[in-house]
Amino acid sequence: MQFQFLSAIVSTNNETIGNPMSDRQVILRTESLSASFENKKILNDINLEISKRNIMAIIGPSGCGKSTLLRCINRMHELIYGSTLSGRIYFENKNIYDKSVDPILLRRRIGLVFQKPNPFPSMSIKDNVLSGLWLTQKINKKTDSDHLVENALQQAVLWDEVKDRLDDSSLSLSGGQQQRLCIARALASKPDVLLLDEPCSSLDPIATQRIESLLLSLKNTYTIVIVTHNMRQAARISNTTAFLLSGRLIEYGETTHIFTSPQETQTEDYLSGHFD
Amino acid sequence: MRNRNNKLRREAIARKERYIERAIFGSSLLSILIAIGIFVVLLWGSLPFFSEVSLTEFFGGTKWTPLFHDKHFGIWPLVTGTLLTSAVAITMALPFSLLASIYLSELAPRKHRQLFKPIIEILAGIPTIVYGYFALLIVTPWLQQWIPDLAGFSSLSAGICMGIMIMPMLITLSEDALRAVPSELREGSYALGANKFTTVTKIVLPSAISGIGSAILLSISRALGETMIVAIAAGQKPNLTFDPRESVETMTAYIVQVSMGDTPTGTVEYRTIFAVGLTLFGLTLIMNLCSYYLKQKFQNKYASL
Ligand SMILES: Nc1ncnc2c1ncn2[C@@H]1O[C@H](COP(=O)(O)OP(=O)(O)O)[C@@H](O)[C@H]1O
Numbered sequence: 001m002q003f004q005f006l007s008a009i010v011s012t013n014n015e016t017i018g019n020p021m022s023d024r025q026v027i028l029r030t031e032s033l034s035a036s037f038e039n040k041k042i043l044n045d046i047n048l049e050i051s052k053r054n055i056m057a058i059i060g061p062s063g064c065g066k067s068t069l070l071r072c073i074n075r076m077h078e079l080i081y082g083s084t085l086s087g088r089i090y091f092e093n094k095n096i097y098d099k100s101v102d103p104i105l106l107r108r109r110i111g112l113v114f115q116k117p118n119p120f121p122s123m124s125i126k127d128n129v130l131s132g133l134w135l136t137q138k139i140n141k142k143t144d145s146d147h148l149v150e151n152a153l154q155q156a157v158l159w160d161e162v163k164d165r166l167d168d169s170s171l172s173l174s175g176g177q178q179q180r181l182c183i184a185r186a187l188a189s190k191p192d193v194l195l196l197d198e199p200c201s202s203l204d205p206i207a208t209q210r211i212e213s214l215l216l217s218l219k220n221t222y223t224i225v226i227v228t229h230n231m232r233q234a235a236r237i238s239n240t241t242a243f244l245l246s247g248r249l250i251e252y253g254e255t256t257h258i259f260t261s262p263q264e265t266q267t268e269d270y271l272s273g274h275f276d
Numbered sequence: 277m278r279n280r281n282n283k284l285r286r287e288a289i290a291r292k293e294r295y296i297e298r299a300i301f302g303s304s305l306l307s308i309l310i311a312i313g314i315f316v317v318l319l320w321g322s323l324p325f326f327s328e329v330s331l332t333e334f335f336g337g338t339k340w341t342p343l344f345h346d347k348h349f350g351i352w353p354l355v356t357g358t359l360l361t362s363a364v365a366i367t368m369a370l371p372f373s374l375l376a377s378i379y380l381s382e383l384a385p386r387k388h389r390q391l392f393k394p395i396i397e398i399l400a401g402i403p404t405i406v407y408g409y410f411a412l413l414i415v416t417p418w419l420q421q422w423i424p425d426l427a428g429f430s431s432l433s434a435g436i437c438m439g440i441m442i443m444p445m446l447i448t449l450s451e452d453a454l455r456a457v458p459s460e461l462r463e464g465s466y467a468l469g470a471n472k473f474t475t476v477t478k479i480v481l482p483s484a485i486s487g488i489g490s491a492i493l494l495s496i497s498r499a500l501g502e503t504m505i506v507a508i509a510a511g512q513k514p515n516l517t518f519d520p521r522e523s524v525e526t527m528t529a530y531i532v533q534v535s536m537g538d539t540p541t542g543t544v545e546y547r548t549i550f551a552v553g554l555t556l557f558g559l560t561l562i563m564n565l566c567s568y569y570l571k572q573k574f575q576n577k578y579a580s581l
Pocket residue numbers: 037042060061062063064065066067068069080
């Protein structure tokens with residue numbers, strides 16, 4: 001019954017998607033990726049392909065390593081004390097863990113939005129939007145950047161709510177607004193890939209809906225990888241879905257297939273247990 | 277039966293908890309009462325003084341000579357002496373402490389931190405009289421090689437040593453302020469492609485600024501009240517000057533001078549120490565209140581994160 005409900009969402013979504021996955025260009029590919037903290041293995045031999053201009057949803061129970069996977073993709077994992085990593089991740093056919101790759105430059109191309117909104121409290125709303133450009137010396141305080149600010153805030157569907165108080169502290173915003181500000185901040189840096197870690201987990205349904213429509217509207221310009229706890233959300237917005245369980249990639253493929261006819265029983269069990 | 281035993285036991289525990297709560301409340305009340313008591317004693321002692329010396333003379337005069345035949349009671353030379361030594365101390369301590377706290381909080385590998393923290397704590401345990409003699413016997417002669425007209429007692433020499441003395445406190449408090457910046461902000465900065473230097477200077481430091489401000493004010497307050505170093509090395513000459521090479525007298529040093537000297541109690545010169553003490557009390561109280569205000573502001577900022 002609920003399965004059918006979900007299939008319905010998936011199929012309507014799929015009509016708008018058009019291209020089947022096989023036509024798509026792979027932008028990110030992990031190869032035997034394993035990651036651990038201290039000696040605890042968190043990710044185990046992950047082989048995953050992510051296509052360009054596409055929304056991939058990563059689903060799986062809490063603690064299965066979804067956030068860790070995202071953090072490996074933009075080399076944030078290595079910032080944590082005691083973390084180790086093996087394997088390769090190819091971004092546009094170059095291994096990002098190659099010695100020659102500067103993680104700082106890589107992160108400018110692969111943005112990450114965290115689960116908990118983390119706007120910079122020392123900056124105004126406007127400065128938060130520009131923070132990525134400012135922190136990477138792409139602009140300075142004197143640059144005329146009003147259009148950049150408006151653009152990013154429009155994209156993040158936040159413009160109308162904050163256009164009259166751009167100089168207010170970012171902490172004057174509600175949680176949902178803060179999260180959209182963080183998305184605007186990531187977008188203003190014009191990355192190629194946008195990683196989002198449960199961006200809606202602390203938001204109300206209206207803010208969630210806004211962010212979903214935002215992501216759908218960004219799909220044609222960015223490659224988006226979104227971790228989500230919400231199966232309906234995954235079904236509503238993603239073209240492809242990857243299912244992780246205890247640090248292993250159980251399966252991934254077109255969202256329609258994963259949700260209606262999963263190949264693995266573990267996927268099926270998980271999905272049927274999570275249609276609530 | 278069993279139920280009743282349980283009930284009794286629970287009641288006994290509840291009673292015990294009430295006693296503990298009361299004891300804690302009592303001791304915090306005691307510390308507040310002591311602070312109020314000190315204030316009242318100072319005020320009480322100052323009242324007879326202010327019946328003889330007008331407030332305008334005390335706060336408006338620029339000459340401080342209560343122990344001389346020609347008495348003047350203008351507090352300003354003591355105030356500038358106190359502020360000058362403290363200013364030298366904080367100027368001396370701030371750059372080093374800030375860099376050290378950034379190093380300890382943001383850059384140091386764990387091993388280095390484990391090495392440096394105890395050393396800093398040892399520095400904090402050195403009696404201030406040691407710093408005083410260090411200033412007088414080592415720092416002053418050394419400085420005199422470079423600054424020929426440096427007096428034998430000077431606010432520069434005393435201030436430098438006082439700076440070393442407050443460094444552990446300033447480092448520790450600033451490090452706490454930096455560590456209190458949520459790691460989510462650092463991660464947010466790195467995720468935007470910022471490097472470590474930018475993250476520290478543009479995100480972490482500005483986010484910790486009110487906490488660091490609070491640390492600075494507390495350290496200044498500590499320097500204002502410091503007695504031994506200035507009594508030994510800054511001199512005992514009330515001197516309305518902003519030249520750190522000259523000899524000055526701080527409020528604390530003056531109080532020491534009078535209470536250890538042969539000034540008869542009950543005289544107006546003896547009562548000056550209450551008025552001076554009260555002024556010092558007011559000055560440090562203002563510092564502490566500002567520090568508290570900044571700290572509250574700092575904590576409120578991150579309450580939502
Ligand atoms: N900083 C860390 N240090 C040690 N273990 C961690 C750290 N962060 C996450 N973990 C562990 O890694 C595992 C996977 O975490 P995470 O990737 O956050 O899972 P998910 O996002 O799927 O809930 C969990 O068991 C968690 O306890």
